[in-house]
Amino acid sequence: MTAVWGSTFVLIKDVVGRMPVADFLAVRFIVAAFAMFVLFHRHVMRLDRRQLLRGIVLGVIYGTGQLLQTWGLAMISPSVSGFVTGMYVVFTPILATVLLRQRMPAVIWLAVGMATLGLGLLSLNGLSVDEGVWLTLLSALLYGLHIVALGHWTRAEEVFGLSAVQMAVIALVCLLATAGHGGPTLPPDRSAWMAVLYMALIAGAGAMLMQTWAQAHLPATRAAIVMTTEPVFAAGFAVALGSDVLTWRMLVGGGLVLAAMYLVELIPRRGVADGQPAEAAHHEV
Template identity: 60%
Template sequence: MTARPAARSSARSARLATLLLMGVTAVWGSTFFLIRDLVVHVPSADFLAVRFAIAAVVMFAVFRRQTLALSRADLLTGIGLGVLYGAAQLLQTTGLEHTDASVSGFVTGTYVVLTPVFGALIFRDRIAPSTWVAVGLATAGLAVLSLRGLAVGYGEALTLASAALYALHIIGLGRFSRAHTATGLATVQAFVIALMCSVAAVPDGLTLPSDGGQWASLLYMALVAGAVALWAQTWAQSHLPATRAAIVMTLEPVFAAFFAVLAGGERLTARMLGGGALVLTAMYVVELLGRRTPETTAEQDPPAELLHHEV
């Protein structure tokens, strides 16, 4: 008699997690034209260091109790996840200096393919056929949105490495984050990312924004696209399989195109409409058709030692 209410509660949590993750991708998408303008004046590593330092300090002030309550194992998990994300950010940023932004966007988005592949290879996850269809549709949508020719070189190699790290981060969150540890894990990750980016920024000196508009952009990206988004992603992935989360996150370039047209002065094109339609179709496949043939993955079963927390 208790199984049905528990199943309904789990389904509601998954729907809320999906909506929250969609909101995160919308926020990320809104930052593209802001970052493009800001890094003209502030080097990428400096921007990342200041952004995540502010996010970390604010998150610790808000979530101090939850962060200090983390177990040693949770703390090590947060550090490991932060290293993955910080390294991915730095590799992606460096790669962007050596390749076109459109190519970088596509290659970074290949985490949608790498996530189920790594899950199957590392953890023996079994992925439903409908999910593989969604992965293919999302990848095609990214290609239509982003690619105008692709030559593989140094920048593309660095960006592909960052995509692999993003995929591992998504898998790690899906397996090790829990609703009751999400705030603490997110805070630890923010500190680790800030430290890594600060180390990368130090050799050339730290450059700060020079006017109010630049600081406003940076604070938005630190507080909303940094602190809130990192917490929301960590919490959402405690309720979603990694591959499903990766497919939801391919909405980011769709939102980026939307905001580029709405606020960045770009023109709406057939490529934007076609690529966006493919990504949204992928969302339909994984969210609706996937319910009829649910995924069976190892990540859906929490370790035995954690079961006493799930009351």
């Protein structure tokens, strides 16, 4: 999922240079929501009232985060935006501790610190704290909240329906953001449409489905640390496509992020060590 997200930076930069940001987001998520409801409308109908409401809440959180992040990006450099957005890796364990009263092993906090340092090396050449930074930081807080809530609320048998509801609400939130200028404008040409369709179907609907499924099986804090590989993949695609050159900061920063991910994946589960089934141990992390 994060590899797909990392592949989209070049596409987004090109498209939002030719159409308003809110319009791009609205069209992208409307297409994604339509595709998901065509495929999974029966799964939506099987959701009970509680899960339907939870899907709506999750969609509002994520959609608002998307808008805040994109508005912030218009005011600051992409590298600073990438770092500040990645701060959800810090917010996620804090929110899980405060809201869910989960105990975090010391190694989790070590991995959070490593991932944050790695993100800084990947993204930062200086940081000015202005309005765009605060908007992006708020979006990171919302992404952390989404990760925690999604992990807490998702059940494996409801993945398809919950994903579709979230996507529909995200589309509605982004559509409302275009109301000030009379609704969304469409992509201006064929190449822009191809980029929007990729963003909608693969990086939108597909990624939301993968995230919802994965978080039905993975603790929120571990998911957040794995997600910090997004800028690593983004840097890799930028180098591979010739739009950037490989630097020591990429190597060291990317190495720290990957090391943090493997650190939390190699943590022995106490329940497994005690002879419990792996699924029971999952809930102790």
